[in-house]
Amino acid sequence: MMAWLQMWTIAITALSVSLAVSDSHFPLVEAEQRGEVEIVKKETHHVLFRQKRDWIWNSLYVEEEKPAPIPYKIGKLKSSQRVDVKSFKIEGEGANTIFQVDMKGDLFVSRSLDREEKNAYHLTATMFDGNNQLIEDSGEFVVQVTDINDNTPVFPKTYNGSIMERSTIGTKVIEVRATDADDPTTANGELKYSLIQDRAISPFEIHSTTGVISCKTNTLDRETQSRFVVVVKAQDMRGMASGSTSTTSVTISITDANDNYASFTRRIYELQVPEDHKLNEKIGTLELEDRDEIQNKEPTFTILNENSKMFNIELSPNKDGNLMLKQALDYETKSIYTVTVQVRETLRFPADNKNSAVTTAQVNIKVLDVDEAPLFSQPIYTFNVMEERTVNNIGSVKAQDPDRANKTIRYSILDKDCPIGIHPFTGQLSTQRMLDRELEATHMFQVKAQEEPSGLESFVKVNIIVQDVNDNKPELNVDEIFVCENDRTNTVIGTLRATDKDDQLASFTFSLANDNSNFSIRDYGNSTADIMVKQGPFNLDDPKDYSLDVRISDGGSPLQASITKLAIKSCRCDARRIPTQCKASARRMGVSVHALIAILLCILTILVIVILFVMRKRYQKDSLVSMKNSGEIHEQLVTYDEEGGGEMDTNGYDVSILSSACHDGSLLRHPDHQHPSLYAMVQKPPPHHHLAPPTACKGDMAVMIEVKKDEADHDRDGFPYDTLHVYGYEGPESLAESLSSLGTSSTGSNLDYDFLNDWGPRFRTLAELYGVDGPEYYHQY
Numbered sequence: 036m037m038a039w040l041q042m043w044t045i046a047i048t049a050l051s052v053s054l055a056v057s058d059s060h061f062p063l064v065e066a067e068q069r070g071e072v073e074i075v076k077k078e079t080h081h082v083l084f085r086q087k088r089d090w091i092w093n094s095l096y097v098e099e100e101k102p103a104p105i106p107y108k109i110g111k112l113k114s115s116q117r118v119d120v121k122s123f124k125i126e127g128e129g130a131n132t133i134f135q136v137d138m139k140g141d142l143f144v145s146r147s148l149d150r151e152e153k154n155a156y157h158l159t160a161t162m163f164d165g166n167n168q169l170i171e172d173s174g175e176f177v178v179q180v181t182d183i184n185d186n187t188p189v190f191p192k193t194y195n196g197s198i199m200e201r202s203t204i205g206t207k208v209i210e211v212r213a214t215d216a217d218d219p220t221t222a223n224g225e226l227k228y229s230l231i232q233d234r235a236i237s238p239f240e241i242h243s244t245t246g247v248i249s250c251k252t253n254t255l256d257r258e259t260q261s262r263f264v265v266v267v268k269a270q271d272m273r274g275m276a277s278g279s280t281s282t283t284s285v286t287i288s289i290t291d292a293n294d295n296y297a298s299f300t301r302r303i304y305e306l307q308v309p310e311d312h313k314l315n316e317k318i319g320t321l322e323l324e325d326r327d328e329i330q331n332k333e334p335t336f337t338i339l340n341e342n343s344k345m346f347n348i349e350l351s352p353n354k355d356g357n358l359m360l361k362q363a364l365d366y367e368t369k370s371i372y373t374v375t376v377q378v379r380e381t382l383r384f385p386a387d388n389k390n391s392a393v394t395t396a397q398v399n400i401k402v403l404d405v406d407e408a409p410l411f412s413q414p415i416y417t418f419n420v421m422e423e424r425t426v427n428n429i430g431s432v433k434a435q436d437p438d439r440a441n442k443t444i445r446y447s448i449l450d451k452d453c454p455i456g457i458h459p460f461t462g463q464l465s466t467q468r469m470l471d472r473e474l475e476a477t478h479m480f481q482v483k484a485q486e487e488p489s490g491l492e493s494f495v496k497v498n499i500i501v502q503d504v505n506d507n508k509p510e511l512n513v514d515e516i517f518v519c520e521n522d523r524t525n526t527v528i529g530t531l532r533a534t535d536k537d538d539q540l541a542s543f544t545f546s547l548a549n550d551n552s553n554f555s556i557r558d559y560g561n562s563t564a565d566i567m568v569k570q571g572p573f574n575l576d577d578p579k580d581y582s583l584d585v586r587i588s589d590g591g592s593p594l595q596a597s598i599t600k601l602a603i604k605s606c607r608c609d610a611r612r613i614p615t616q617c618k619a620s621a622r623r624m625g626v627s628v629h630a631l632i633a634i635l636l637c638i639l640t641i642l643v644i645v646i647l648f649v650m651r652k653r654y655q656k657d658s659l660v661s662m663k664n665s666g667e668i669h670e671q672l673v674t675y676d677e678e679g680g681g682e683m684d685t686n687g688y689d690v691s692i693l694s695s696a697c698h699d700g701s702l703l704r705h706p707d708h709q710h711p712s713l714y715a716m717v718q719k720p721p722p723h724h725h726l727a728p729p730t731a732c733k734g735d736m737a738v739m740i741e742v743k744k745d746e747a748d749h750d751r752d753g754f755p756y757d758t759l760h761v762y763g764y765e766g767p768e769s770l771a772e773s774l775s776s777l778g779t780s781s782t783g784s785n786l787d788y789d790f791l792n793d794w795g796p797r798f799r800t801l802a803e804l805y806g807v808d809g810p811e812y813y814h815q816y
Contacts (some may be wrong), residue, residue, distance in 0.1 A: 099181060108142065118170055136160070184271060187281050188214065196287045197290055198287060200256055256294075307401045318346070337376070374397070462484075510535070791805065
């Protein structure tokens with residue numbers, strides 16, 4: 036009962052909503068977008084718009100590129116709903132622009148369409164009644180643009196292919212492809228390929244569907260034709276004559292294969308080579324002609340006759356044959372060689388030039404005469420020489436001129452300090468001084484052989500091996516030997532051994548050179564011996580030193596022997612014969628011969644230096660005495676042709692030396708004595724006062740000069756020749772006193788230069804400079 040009441044309530048509510056919407060006069064499409072309430076209203080309407088089966092569509096197609104000066108009809112929109120007054124509305128791609136619909140539902144196209152631009156248009160249609168109420172809900176439909184053959188095939192790129200010559204039939208060269216913008220599902224877009232044949236028969240063919248170009252012959256020859264150009268045609272409409280076509284050119288290159296024999300360019304080659312040609316170097320080139328490319332040239336050369344030992348052929352970078360020298364040539368022995376050379380090549384295919392290739396050639400080689408250096412009979416010479424002997428004929432070095440001229444050979448040794456000499460014409464070697472194997476066991480030097488008078492030269496090494504002679508005395512080789520105080524008779528206190536500088540195997544024997552009361556030697560015959568106590572006792576406090584003279588013989592030929600004094604220390608030992616205290620033995624100080632010579636040379640050098648020094652001093656003293664007696668005076672003169680500048684003239688000399696003379700005539704300076712200035716100021720005498728002329732200090736200048744001379748004679752650091760000493764002491768006899776302007780006033784108001792008139796003509800210029808009126812005449816001095 037409750038369920039029925041609920042259903043009744045819902046029905047009444049839906050009917051009231053439906054009536055309210057009908058009165059509003061809005062399309063149902065807008066009501067459908069407002070919410071769930073409006074949807075319920077639409078569903079309760081008496082027209083069910085979701086029933087798509089009410090639309091009745093015609094097939095809608097439009098032919099592309101069809102002109103449309105005025106819109107033309109392509110179909111009609113129909114519905115099973117029967118309404119007297121109705122209208123249609125379309126939406127979607129091209130709606131109301133490209134496609135238009137009238138009140139009857141007729142669909143029109145207003146312009147030309149291009150299928151390649153767009154092949155289908157998706158639209159929706161809606162139908163309304165006279166009250167603009169939706170009768171038929173939106174229904175989708177598609178307008179198809181039908182294709183026409185309005186596009187030609189296009190090749191997107193240029194094609195180039197290659198194939199090796201002599202390829203088999205059916206070998207693929209390249210695949211070409213063309214495109215067509217028309218519908219590929221129709222004949223408009225289906226392409227067929229073919230080759231446009233020219234007058235010549237093409238060795239290639241193309242698959243009509245795939246566009247694969249392949250070879251239809253196995254006789255392609257790059258040397259005959261290395262490139263082909265084929266024209267490929269693509270045609271739509273399945274290749275029918277009415278179809279559109281397009282062409283492209285395909286370049287096919289024929290790659291090389293080794294299918295030609297290498298051939299000599301000449302049958303006879305003439306070559307010349309000097310006889311001093313270096314081994315393994317090229318004599319000449321045997322050119323080959325091969326129509327194949329260089330990377331496919333694989334020639335092999337063979338020398339057919341016995342000259343293969345003298346010559347060899349190697350491949351050049353251009354795959355030609357370089358004739359190489361294997362053995363040295365000699366014009367005097369053989370001057371012409373005839374060589375037969377054959378060339379072969381392994382091919383993958385039968386050769387095109389099998390009958391025309393020149394595979395065998397004759398090479399005539401002419402050897403040219405060259406002035407050659409002397410040739411030694413051996414590459415190196417070795418001789419043996421006994422040491423400590425003068426040998427006049429060690430052996431001979433032989434060289435000869437290989438040329439037909441056979442010039443005389445002169446021999447020489449380059450090393451000036453070589454102890455071996457050589458005869459200049461025979462090459463016989465001899466010793467210039469005795470050789471010592473212990474100093475140098477092998478002598479190596481070079482001998483030069485030169486053609487007379489100053490021709491070519493060559494060199495050879497000579498080894499001189501010095502043979503050993505038993506010329507060295509054996510030397511004792513023993514450790515420090517000591518004897519204990521408690522050693523008994525026959526106690527072994529040391530073992531003797533010896534060495535020998537000679538190379539011979541020595542058998543040393545040991546014995547006492549002098550009888551010894553304390554010790555004896557036992558020789559074992561194996562180059563060793565023991566020192567044994569013969570008689571004791573021994574005492575550490577005994578001042579006597581023990582020793583014995585050991586004679587050593589080497590047993591060689593000639594026999595060499597030596598005597599060595601062996602010192603034996605006396606020690607105090609423990610029970611195991613280990614020394615605890617030994618007597619200090621007297622040390623012998625010795626100086627070698629070389630050290631003694633060095634000392635003597637040093638002493639001699641010192642003596643020579645002392646003698647030279649003494650002679651130099653004596654010579655200097657004698658020179659000074661002779662110069663003093665001769666009265667010669669060497670002066671340093673300063674000449675000038677202008678008036679003096681006062682003290683400026685004395686800058687080059689040390690004038691302080693002569694300033695030691697006192698004004699009163701004394702020669703020594705005293706710290707408590709006040710000295711006058713170096714230059715006396717010339718003062719004008721005061722008026723109405725007569726000054727007596729100063730008295731001269733008689734002889735003070737002469738005494739000063741004598742003292743200075745004596746000091747110079749005894750000065751060891753002075754110059755060994757006369758020098759000019761400038762003295763600043765003028766003496767008290769000068770009436771004018773000092774001419775120096777030092778300490779004078781620049782005004783000169785208190786100065787009197789009238790005395791310059793009394794000095795003679797030489798001082799006239801000086802008097803005029805100082806404005807002094809001179810007398811009418813001058814006194815002559």
